Amino acid sequence: MDIGKLRPAHIMLVEDSEGDIYIFKRAIKDAKILNDVIVCRDGKEALAYLFDEKNRDKMPGIIFADINMPMVSGFEVLKRVKGDPRLAAIPVVMLTISQEEEDIIRSYDYGAVSFITKTVRPENLLDIVSASPGLQFIVCEDSSRQG
Amino acid sequence: MRDARTTTDPLLNPTPMREDVDALGVSFRSARVFIVDDEAAVLDLLSGYIEGEGYDVRTFTDPLQALSAIAKYRPEVVLADLQMPVLPGLELMTRAAAVSPDSCFIIITAFTTVDTLIEAIRFGVHDYLTKPFSSPDAVRLVVRNAHKKRSLETLNRMQATVTGTILKLSEVSCLGDTRDAFFSLAGRVLSRILEAPTVASVYRSGKDYSCHVSTEYLLSNAATDQLLAMAMNSMGAAGAFARCNVAQELSREDITAPTVHEFKSLVPVAVMGLEGVEAQYVVAHPEAGAFRRDAVKMALSFARSVTLIAQRHFMGATHEHQMIVDLLHHLRDGVVVVDKDYAVRFVNPQARKILGVIPEAELSVCLDAVDSIDPSLAGRGAPSGFSHSVQKQVAVRVEGHELFFDVQVYAIQTPTKVAYRVIIFRDVTHLRRERSRIEALNVELKNLNRELTDRASRLEAVNKELDSFAYIASHDLQEPFRHIEIFVQFLERDLGLRQSLPDDILYLLQQISKNVDVAKRLLSDLRTLSRVTRMRNPYRRTSMVDLVEEVLQRFSDTVQQKGARVVVEELPEVVCDAIKMKEVFHNLVSNALKYNESESPRIAISATQDKGEVTFCVEDNGIGIEPEYFEYVFQACRRIPHKGEVQGSGLGLAIVRKIIEEHGGRVWVESEVGKGSRFLFMLPNRPE
Numbered sequence: 045m046d047i048g049k050l051r052p053a054h055i056m057l058v059e060d061s062e063g064d065i066y067i068f069k070r071a072i073k074d075a076k077i078l079n080d081v082i083v084c085r086d087g088k089e090a091l092a093y094l095f096d097e098k099n100r101d102k103m104p105g106i107i108f109a110d111i112n113m114p115m116v117s118g119f120e121v122l123k124r125v126k127g128d129p130r131l132a133a134i135p136v137v138m139l140t141i142s143q144e145e146e147d148i149i150r151s152y153d154y155g156a157v158s159f160i161t162k163t164v165r166p167e168n169l170l171d172i173v174s175a176s177p178g179l180q181f182i183v184c185e186d187s188s189r190q191g
Numbered sequence: 192m193r194d195a196r197t198t199t200d201p202l203l204n205p206t207p208m209r210e211d212v213d214a215l216g217v218s219f220r221s222a223r224v225f226i227v228d229d230e231a232a233v234l235d236l237l238s239g240y241i242e243g244e245g246y247d248v249r250t251f252t253d254p255l256q257a258l259s260a261i262a263k264y265r266p267e268v269v270l271a272d273l274q275m276p277v278l279p280g281l282e283l284m285t286r287a288a289a290v291s292p293d294s295c296f297i298i299i300t301a302f303t304t305v306d307t308l309i310e311a312i313r314f315g316v317h318d319y320l321t322k323p324f325s326s327p328d329a330v331r332l333v334v335r336n337a338h339k340k341r342s343l344e345t346l347n348r349m350q351a352t353v354t355g356t357i358l359k360l361s362e363v364s365c366l367g368d369t370r371d372a373f374f375s376l377a378g379r380v381l382s383r384i385l386e387a388p389t390v391a392s393v394y395r396s397g398k399d400y401s402c403h404v405s406t407e408y409l410l411s412n413a414a415t416d417q418l419l420a421m422a423m424n425s426m427g428a429a430g431a432f433a434r435c436n437v438a439q440e441l442s443r444e445d446i447t448a449p450t451v452h453e454f455k456s457l458v459p460v461a462v463m464g465l466e467g468v469e470a471q472y473v474v475a476h477p478e479a480g481a482f483r484r485d486a487v488k489m490a491l492s493f494a495r496s497v498t499l500i501a502q503r504h505f506m507g508a509t510h511e512h513q514m515i516v517d518l519l520h521h522l523r524d525g526v527v528v529v530d531k532d533y534a535v536r537f538v539n540p541q542a543r544k545i546l547g548v549i550p551e552a553e554l555s556v557c558l559d560a561v562d563s564i565d566p567s568l569a570g571r572g573a574p575s576g577f578s579h580s581v582q583k584q585v586a587v588r589v590e591g592h593e594l595f596f597d598v599q600v601y602a603i604q605t606p607t608k609v610a611y612r613v614i615i616f617r618d619v620t621h622l623r624r625e626r627s628r629i630e631a632l633n634v635e636l637k638n639l640n641r642e643l644t645d646r647a648s649r650l651e652a653v654n655k656e657l658d659s660f661a662y663i664a665s666h667d668l669q670e671p672f673r674h675i676e677i678f679v680q681f682l683e684r685d686l687g688l689r690q691s692l693p694d695d696i697l698y699l700l701q702q703i704s705k706n707v708d709v710a711k712r713l714l715s716d717l718r719t720l721s722r723v724t725r726m727r728n729p730y731r732r733t734s735m736v737d738l739v740e741e742v743l744q745r746f747s748d749t750v751q752q753k754g755a756r757v758v759v760e761e762l763p764e765v766v767c768d769a770i771k772m773k774e775v776f777h778n779l780v781s782n783a784l785k786y787n788e789s790e791s792p793r794i795a796i797s798a799t800q801d802k803g804e805v806t807f808c809v810e811d812n813g814i815g816i817e818p819e820y821f822e823y824v825f826q827a828c829r830r831i832p833h834k835g836e837v838q839g840s841g842l843g844l845a846i847v848r849k850i851i852e853e854h855g856g857r858v859w860v861e862s863e864v865g866k867g868s869r870f871l872f873m874l875p876n877r878p879e
């Protein structure tokens with residue numbers, strides 16, 4: 045894969061919990077990943093961003109979406125992204141605190157690439173991020189990951 | 192006869208009886224004395240001697256002629272010559288005794304020897320006279336003695352019959368069904384006493400009369416009528432003759448006597464009841480002067496005894512009647528007796544009061560209803576005399592009070608088919624009031640019950656709310672604690688190396704982490720417990736072998752790591768909530784592995800079946816439990832203080848118990864410290 049052709053990807057986080065937003069950002073930062081993080085406070089905001097023509101050049105390379113959100117849930121975001129040909133290629137990772145089998149099955153049914161149970165180890169996030177194909181991350185060479 | 196009706200107590204004032212024999216106007220028969228001798232001179236002499244003694248004397252020179260007369264007239268005394276050419280005296284006597292056993296025999300002889308006398312006595316001769324006769328007085332004395340003897344013998348015999356009959360009559364009632372038998376027996380005995388072949392009897396039964404003629408003759412209608420008319424007249428009931436039933440009873444089939452047109456000897460005998468003549472007999476004989484005075488006397492005396500017995504029966508009945516009337520008077524129910532013509536025959540005081548307030552129309556309805564029932568159908572199987580009844584409740588308003596009466600009308604068939612109706616009024620006002628009070632109480636009780644049910648369901652709702660609150664709380668509180676935990680990690684990282692931190696800050700950080708751990712575990716416990724309560728899964732027939740295998744899969748790593756041996760015996764299929772049952776085995780297997788310090792841990796899972804109940808057993812060779820903790824271990828959030836570093840929620844067995852109890856079963860433990868534990872749970876048989 046020709047990495048040079050790829051633009052450094054934006055990371056979109058759809059999350060209504062302030063604490064989780066901080067934890068996510070902190071995890072990215074601790075991993076020395078410098079990609080932009082687009083934070084949407086709920087599903088509605090995320091959809092507004094994704095379907096806004098003005099943001100066409102700033103589409104995320106990967107979306108992390110919390111399942112349980114008021115109004116528009118993570119599943120809704122996932123469905124709309126996968127239902128739009130222009131956005132369908134964006135990998136979506138579902139975040140949840142639940143371990144319900146049903147949620148996992150639904151996530152994969154709707155086309156999520158991964159499913160992450162929020163744990164006390166935010167490093168898991170980074171493993172997913174780095175494993176996502178076709179994404180370019182800006183990593184500070186001089187810093188090593190700490191955990 | 193009429194005066195009998197005025198007597199108040201017949202036992203204290205005996206009904207005058209016609210025991211005065213002469214007042215009967217009957218011509219009596221004299222004692223018969225027959226003399227048989229072939230010498231007419233002797234006959235003349237002897238009849239001359241006893242003339243004036245009052246005997247009916249007849250003389251015979253021909254012994255054969257004498258024999259047939261003896262057979263016919265049965266004389267009291269027979270004098271016969273011992274020496275007669277045609278028929279010697281002793282032989283005549285033998286033959287005469289056969290036809291007239293009661294006759295007393297005297298022989299006449301010219302040659303008296305001891306041998307002759309002895310032989311004569313052997314033949315049953317009573318006395319003897321020697322020719323020539325010593326004196327007329329001697330002859331008279333001999334005859335008189337013989338007659339006396341004969342009378343005494345007859346009297347004794349009759350007395351015995353009479354006594355026996357009286358005893359028998361005392362036992363037979365002259366009331367009801369046995370009435371005819373009573374009077375008929377008395378009539379038969381009368382005819383025997385009087386040695387008469389015919390007796391006419393009339394018994395009173397209610398307003399009717401029952402007539403009966405018993406005879407050895409074939410009677411002409413005129414003769415029968417003569418007898419019955421006489422009996423009826425004596426009874427003072429001549430007018431009733433046309434209504435009575437005449438029954439003629441011929442006691443002999445071989446009737447030789449000619450039809451009798453007129454009876455010349457008649458003895459009327461009455462049996463008195465409390466209200467006059469109850470039975471009248473006429474004993475009849477076609478010949479004039481056929482009855483002896485002493486026999487008639489005895490017949491009258493017998494009738495007197497029968498009268499006393501009958502009166503005693505009637506008296507008893509009267510007492511009984513009075514008792515019933517008294518009872519009816521004091522009864523709380525009103526009683527009215529109405530006859531077939533709707534004439535009121537009896538009313539007790541209570542009924543009189545009630546009749547004053549009950550509308551007549553209501554009663555007519557009841558009476559009509561009872562009359563509309565076909566007695567022949569209704570009476571089937573009913574006790575004797577009792578036919579059928581109709582019941583109705585009547586409400587009446589008296590002086591502003593509402594009264595309720597149960598009106599019951601009975602139709603009663605007497606043996607003579609006269610129907611009575613008995614109306615019974617029962618005041619049920621009190622019962623009605625009581626009933627409505629009970630109904631009111633019932634309504635109150637129902638309301639209370641409803642309130643209780645409401646409260647119970649409200650309580651249940653609150654319980655459910657609490658459960659779901661616990662679930663939501665435990666669920667939602669996980670987030671903040673997770674955040675705190677991560678934030679502490681970040682904080683530690685931001686503060687730099689732990690060694691460089693001041694002791695107190697390090698301590699505080701450690702305390703935060705430790706407390707977060709405790710809180711998280713508690714939340715997890717709470718969550719599991721509330722989930723067990725909340726979740727209801729369908730009961731299905733489940734293979735427990737498969738279920739247990741699935742559970743053991745989860746522990747395969749631990750089993751391998753500990754080098755444990757797990758044995759699963761044959762397990763039956765059970766209808767259960769499979770998801771929860773997995774939880775049960777999960778917890779039991781988890782404990783069996785967790786609390787096991789043996790070098791070669793062993794777990795055995797088995798089941799036994801008994802009368803549809805299945806008992807499962809999870810056995811281990813672990814550390815065991817002390818008996819005082821057998822119950823304690825199943826309580827929520829309890830863990831036995833244990834020195835080892837075994838981690839547990841302290842909730843596993845509580846969850847197990849909750850699930851087993853939800854299945855209608857029970858769980859218990861058998862254990863020995865240091866040897867191992869057996870966790871057993873019983874599940875009842877349950878349809879799919």
